[in-house]
Amino acid sequence: MNYRRYAAFGNTFCALAITVILMVVVVVEALGSGLLVRADEVAEEKPERFVVESSRQWEKGTFAVSGSPASLAWMLKPGVKKVLLEDWKLLLVNKENLLPEGYKIETKRLSNGLLVDARIYDPLMEFLKAGNKAGCNLLVCSAYRPYERQVELYEADLAKYQSMGYSYEKACAITEETLAVPGASEHQAGLSVDIVTLRHQVLNDAFADTKAGKWLAEHAHEYGFILRYPKDKEEITGINYEPWHFRYVGKEAAEQIHELGCCLEEYLMLQKILVVQNRTDKTEK
């Protein structure tokens, strides 16, 4: 076989191999999106819960969304307006969904100097104003954190633990118990704020029992915000309960998330189900 023929054979082989790989990817994707909702089956046993099954990364195993089957049925109704997954308000940031290095947004400054994504400024002001009117004395203590700042914080903690004699791996693990790896902090997206009060500025569970903590949790959805890391969703979000951390998702999604009693990860998965469901509906007609 001369060189040219050999090269031609190589090209054909490569093309074939790529085709096969692509086909495998398509099949795996199709299987992966086989999200399952078993509402009625479970409803008999536990009428107040439905189970969503999936095999995707952050959707490990089976977990329950604490909404009623009726609210899921409402979500699945063809008439209910579906939220687009590409929507900036529904940006998912967690350990599996990192923001790209150097992620930049247009910011707007709060009166205390902190920055937020300019697009959430007005709804945030409305939210805070309503809370203060209810007598809460709210205080935003953390907002947008640029990528570089997260890197600084992460590296400082890492160096501290390494200087204490921990191996690199162990130092990383300890750092990540309290700090997100660069790209994984929702504060880097500028869509989240930590809200406390003048009297209660410590970020701890006890904040949930304060007047402000209760008001924020009860009313956030009316202004397009959600309590991003609920107590009973720690395994899914991968973040401990944070009664002070609020995330803007827009009024529509916030109302639905509130109604369903789910967290953002679960909500986005339900949206995916809706997309799959819609596709099935269309093909059936």
Ligand SMILES: [Zn+2]
């Ligand atoms: Zn926070």
